[in-house]
Structure formats: C-alpha cells, structure tokens
Amino acid sequence: MTGLSLPPAHRATSAHVGALFPFMAEPVLGATGPYVGRDLLGGSFCYDPFDLYAAGVLTNPNMVVVGQIGRGKSSLVKTYLWRQSLLGAQAWVIDPKGEYGPLARAWGVEPLTLAPGGKLRLNPLEGASMTAARPDDRRSALLAALAEACLGRTLNPRERACLDVALTEAAQRNGGRPLVAHVVDALLRPDEARAGALASDARTLSEDGREVALELRRLVTGDLRGMFDGPTTRGLRVDGPLVVLDLSAVYGSAALPVLMACATAWVQATLDRSTPRPRLLVVDEAWAILSNLGVARWLQACWKLSRAYGVANLAVLHRLSDLRAAGPAGSEQVLLAEGLLSDSETRVVYAQSHGEAAASQELLGLSGTEVDLLPRLGRGVGLWKVGRRSFLVEHRLSDLEARLVDTDARMAGRPGPERP
Numbered sequence: 565m566t567g568l569s570l571p572p573a574h575r576a577t578s579a580h581v582g583a584l585f586p587f588m589a590e591p592v593l594g595a596t597g598p599y600v601g602r603d604l605l606g607g608s609f610c611y612d613p614f615d616l617y618a619a620g621v622l623t624n625p626n627m628v629v630v631g632q633i634g635r636g637k638s639s640l641v642k643t644y645l646w647r648q649s650l651l652g653a654q655a656w657v658i659d660p661k662g663e664y665g666p667l668a669r670a671w672g673v674e675p676l677t678l679a680p681g682g683k684l685r686l687n688p689l690e691g692a693s694m695t696a697a698r699p700d701d702r703r704s705a706l707l708a709a710l711a712e713a714c715l716g717r718t719l720n721p722r723e724r725a726c727l728d729v730a731l732t733e734a735a736q737r738n739g740g741r742p743l744v745a746h747v748v749d750a751l752l753r754p755d756e757a758r759a760g761a762l763a764s765d766a767r768t769l770s771e772d773g774r775e776v777a778l779e780l781r782r783l784v785t786g787d788l789r790g791m792f793d794g795p796t797t798r799g800l801r802v803d804g805p806l807v808v809l810d811l812s813a814v815y816g817s818a819a820l821p822v823l824m825a826c827a828t829a830w831v832q833a834t835l836d837r838s839t840p841r842p843r844l845l846v847v848d849e850a851w852a853i854l855s856n857l858g859v860a861r862w863l864q865a866c867w868k869l870s871r872a873y874g875v876a877n878l879a880v881l882h883r884l885s886d887l888r889a890a891g892p893a894g895s896e897q898v899l900l901a902e903g904l905l906s907d908s909e910t911r912v913v914y915a916q917s918h919g920e921a922a923a924s925q926e927l928l929g930l931s932g933t934e935v936d937l938l939p940r941l942g943r944g945v946g947l948w949k950v951g952r953r954s955f956l957v958e959h960r961l962s963d964l965e966a967r968l969v970d971t972d973a974r975m976a977g978r979p980g981p982e983r984p
C-alpha cells in the first residue's frame with residue numbers, strides 16, 4: 565500500500581519509471597542520515613540536512629513541510645526528530661496544538677507548557693547580558709516585531725527610536741538582563757539624558773512610545789501575562805534530546821503569532837552555540853507566525869542567522885497561498901514568502917488541491933508533472949524536493965511511532981497515544 569492513488573502496480577525497471585515520471589529520474593539521495601521511508605522509485609529514502617549541507621549538496625539545512633490537513637506532516641516531523649535523536653541530534657519544538665507531548669514523554673521529558681497566568685515563565689529577551697551602549701540588534705528586532713504584531717501596523721521611525729532607547733535603558737537599569745516589563749517601564753518613563761541624545765525630551769519620547777508601550781504591556785499585565793513577563797523559571801531541563809514548548813492553551817488566541825515569536829526567541833537565545841551537536845528547531849503550524857508580517861520578517865532573519873549556529877529550521881504549514889494571499893504581488897509579504905522558501909532548500913509537499921499546487925508551482929519549484937501528481941497523493945506520501953532533486957517518498961512508521969503520532973485518536977475521542 566503506497567497511499568498513492570495510481571493504477572495497479574506493474575513491473576518496470578527504474579529507467580521505465582524514470583521515463584514515466586521525469587521528475588523522479590534521479591539516483592537515490594544517499595544512505596546517510598535517518599531513514600524516512602520507501603522511495604517509490606525503489607529503495608530506501610534517508611535524509612540528513614546536516615550531512616547534505618556539509619557535503620555542499622544543499623546551501624542551507626532548513627526545511628518546509630507543506631500539505632493539506634491530516635496528510636501526515638506532523639507525523640513525519642515527529643518520527644524524524646525521534647530518528648535524528650538516535651544519531652545524537654537535539655530538537656526544539658514550538659508546538660501550538662500541544663501534540664508533541666507523547667513524543668516528549670517517550671523520551672522521559674515533560675513539555676514546557678505555557679499558559680496565561682501559568683507557572684512557567686520564559687524571558688524572550690534572554691541571552692548574553694547587554695553591555696554595549698547601543699541597543700542589541702536581536703532583542704531590538706524582536707521587540708519591534710512583537711509591537712508591530714500587536715499594533716497591526718509597521719512602527720514609525722519615532723517609535724523605533726523610542727523602543728531602542730527604552731531597551732538600552734532597561735538593560736542598564738537591570739544589570740544587562742532586561743525583561744519585557746523593564747522595557748515597558750522605560751518606554752513609559754524615559755530618561756531625560758537619553759531623550760537629549762535624540763534631541764528630544766522625556767515627555768515627547770514618552771508620548772511617541774506610548775502606543776508601543778501599551779501594546780507590549782499586554783504581555784506583562786494584560787491578557788497575555790504570566791508567560792513571557794519575568795525571568796526564565798529556574799531549573800528547566802533543556803539538555804535532553806527534545807524540548808517542547810506547548811502553546812495549546814493559547815491556540816485559539818489572536819495573539820498566537822506574538823506568543824510563538826516570544827517562544828522562538830527564547831529558544832534561539834537558549835540554544836547552546838558552543839556545542840557541535842546538530843540541532844533542529846521546529847515551528848509547527850507555522851502559518852500562524854508567517855501570516856503576520858512583523859513576526860514573519862523577524863523569523864526569516866532568524867533563519868538566516870541560525871545557519872551560522874548549525875541549527876536546521878523546520879516549518880510546517882498547510883499551504884503557501886496563505887502567504888501570497890496576504891499581500892498583492894510584489895508586496896513585502898510575498899517577498900517574505902519567497903525569501904523563506906529560498907532559505908529552505910528542502911521542501912516536502914504532501915497532497916494539495918490542483919489549484920493550490922498550480923498556485924505554488926513557482927514558489928516550490930514544481931514541474932508540471934509534479935503539479936498534476938500532488939492532488940493524488942495519499943496520506944503519508946510526500947514529494948521531497950531536495951535542492952534541485954525530487955523524490956516521491958512513502959513515510960514509514962514503526963508500531964511504536966504510529967502510537968506516538970496518532971492525532972486521529974484524539975479527534976475521534978478515543979484515548980490518545982499511550983506512553984510506551
């Protein structure tokens with residue numbers, strides 16, 4: 565059973581199959597890396613972005629997994645992380661639906677569950693302490709993205725300047741380790757001397773930064789408080805093979821993109837950059853973060869940076885037309901979608917409607933044959949575009965893995981996956 569709705573199989577050589585499906589006329593990718601499943605052209609399909617990157621086959625290790633609901637995208641990612649961990653990799657997951665818990669528990673770790681007013685706090689401004697007089701670019705970009713996401717518009721130059729001044733101020737007042745609350749405070753009560761450096765005064769600065777302050781305040785005292793508004797909770801276990809950030813308590817919230825960005829920022833600051841251990845950072849349900857221009861821009865910049873730290877980023881989403889539809893042709897949203905795709909040289913495409921496949925043909929680099937094929941793919945079968953090469957792969961699950969990834973069980977009200 566391949567899951568591919570094609571006529572009954574008949575015997576053919578790979579040369580014949582290659583002629584029938586020109587997109588697949590490729591030798592196998594190589595036998596290194598975790599096993600993914602069956603190459604429908606014949607043989608096993610293994611994939612390791614770190615090896616392929618090191619060998620110069622790929623210019624970046626990032627991956628996008630796209631496909632209709634329930635086709636097996638998350639299952640692929642979960643088992644892939646499981647198999648990568650056996651080779652020593654560590655995975656960090658932003659989990660908006662709260663579905664990676666069984667996988668984490670199978671490793672003996674509990675997901676880090678974030679909920680408004682909950683017990684766990686993560687400081688998204690964490691990282692090496694700030695000593696420089698000028699604002700830290702990474703933190704500054706994050707705060708601007710969060711403010712833009714909350715305000716629903718781009719910050720004007722005055723607001724950006726206020727934010728940078730407030731961030732520097734907050735860091736200096738708090739030993740180089742600012743919290744969002746400190747930045748809000750510094751925005752509302754700017755320092756007169758710093759205002760002078762902008763040829764302004766504290767009152768004007770306070771007025772210019774007021775809207776930004778009030779929106780960021782939501783994370784501190786408003787509806788989103790109690791998650792990203794304090795020092796990171798002590799004693800968190802982040803050295804295991806898997807670290808899951810469960811955001812399911814806010815899955816239905818309009819603020820989900822903001823919270824996912826905070827969680828991702830904390831992960832990126834916390835990743836130990838000195839280790840040679842390969843790391844994967846997964847953003848499941850990435851449409852949420854990418855549908856918001858401010859945080860999408862920020863995420864794309866992070867993807868570029870993380871390559872330098874040996875981190876492979878992996879985004880899971882339903883369809884690419886969401887990204888394109890968010891703006892007119894040539895708009896920044898479209899450019900971002902294109903940039904993200906060009907920063908992700910591995911694209912795994914599960915079943916798509918013909919219209920969707922045709923709309924994403926250029927973005928995903930699909931041939932006409934591939935566009936025609938995509939609507940016919942069954943559950944668990946994906947078209948892998950690895951650089952310029954294409955493979956049709958049936959993802960295989962062991963019994964244990966099948967239990968760990970079963971999201972249908974919960975949908976049907978049956979008991980969820982058990983701990984093995």
Ligand SMILES: Nc1ncnc2c1ncn2[C@@H]1O[C@H](COP(=O)(O)OP(=O)(O)OP(=O)(O)O)[C@@H](O)[C@H]1O
Pocket residue numbers: 631632633634635636637638639640882943944945958959960961966969970971972973
């Ligand atoms: N390769 C596979 N073989 C058999 N069953 C599979 C396979 N992949 C996934 N499934 C089953 O399909 C169901 C849906 O899978 P999954 O949750 O991974 O889909 P998804 O594409 O991530 O869905 P969504 O878009 O809703 O997030 C799961 O219950 C899982 O057990």
Ligand SMILES: [Mg+2]
Pocket residue numbers: 637638639848
């Ligand atoms: Mg999923």
